[in-house]
Amino acid sequence: MKLKLFYLLIALVGGFTFVSCDDDDDAPKLKDIPQACLDSFKAKFPEAKNVDWERKGTYYVAEYDKFNNREVEVSAWFAPDGTWNMTDTDYGKDLFMLPTEINTAFNQSEYSSWTIDDIDLYEYPDTTKDFYLIEVEKAGQTDMELYFKTDGTLIKAIPDTNTDITPDTQI
Numbered sequence: 001m002k003l004k005l006f007y008l009l010i011a012l013v014g015g016f017t018f019v020s021c022d023d024d025d026d027a028p029k030l031k032d033i034p035q036a037c038l039d040s041f042k043a044k045f046p047e048a049k050n051v052d053w054e055r056k057g058t059y060y061v062a063e064y065d066k067f068n069n070r071e072v073e074v075s076a077w078f079a080p081d082g083t084w085n086m087t088d089t090d091y092g093k094d095l096f097m098l099p100t101e102i103n104t105a106f107n108q109s110e111y112s113s114w115t116i117d118d119i120d121l122y123e124y125p126d127t128t129k130d131f132y133l134i135e136v137e138k139a140g141q142t143d144m145e146l147y148f149k150t151d152g153t154l155i156k157a158i159p160d161t162n163t164d165i166t167p168d169t170q171i
Contacts, residue, residue, distance in 0.1 A: 034081070034082065035082075036081055036082025037079075039082060041076060044076065045064070045074075048074070058080065059078060059079065059085065060079075060080065061076065061078070085125070085167035086123065090118070092118065093116045093118065094119065098119065098121075098132065101151055102134075104152060106134055109154060111136050111157065114144070117135040117143065119135075120132070124167070131147050132147070132148045133146070134146040134148065135160060142160070144157055144160060145158050145159070145160050145161065
C-alpha cells in the first residue's frame with residue numbers, strides 16, 4: 001500500500017512539474033507577430049536564421065545568433081507598426097570582437113585590470129545614440145558598467161544597475 005501511495009505521489013509531483021513548466025509566456029506565436037514587424041525584420045536582417053520572437057512591454061523582439069561559430073546574440077526591437085527601435089548585440093566577454101577604438105579605450109581605462117562580465121553594442125535609428133556597454137567586476141569592488149561611444153569615448157562609468165536596456169532607456 002505504501003509503495004502504491006509513493007508511486008502516486010511521484011506521478012502527481014511529476015505531472016505538476018510539467019504543467020508548471022510552460023513555455024515563455026512572453027513568446028508570441030509567429031501568427032501573433034504583426035506582419036509589419038516580420039517584414040521590417042526580414043528587410044533589415046536578411047541574414048538572420050533561427051529567429052525567436054518575444055514580447056517585451058510594447059515591443060516585439062526578434063532574437064537570433066549572428067554567427068554560427070561564435071556566441072554572438074542579437075536582439076532587434078520593433079514597435080507594433082514595424083518601426084525598428086533598437087538592436088542589442090551581445091558579444092559575451094570577447095573584447096577582441098570589438099572595434100579597435102573600443103578595445104583601446106577599455107585597455108586605457110582605469111578598469112582594464114578588471115574582469116569583463118559582458119559586452120553589448122546598442123544601435124539605434126539615430127546612430128549618434130549608439131554605444132557599447134562593458135560590464136566589469138573585481139573582487140571586493142562594486143561591479144561597474146562602462147558606457148563607450150562607438151568612437152571609443154567613455155561616456156560614463158557607473159555602478160552596475162542590473163537594469164535591462166530598452167529603446168526607452170535614457171543614457
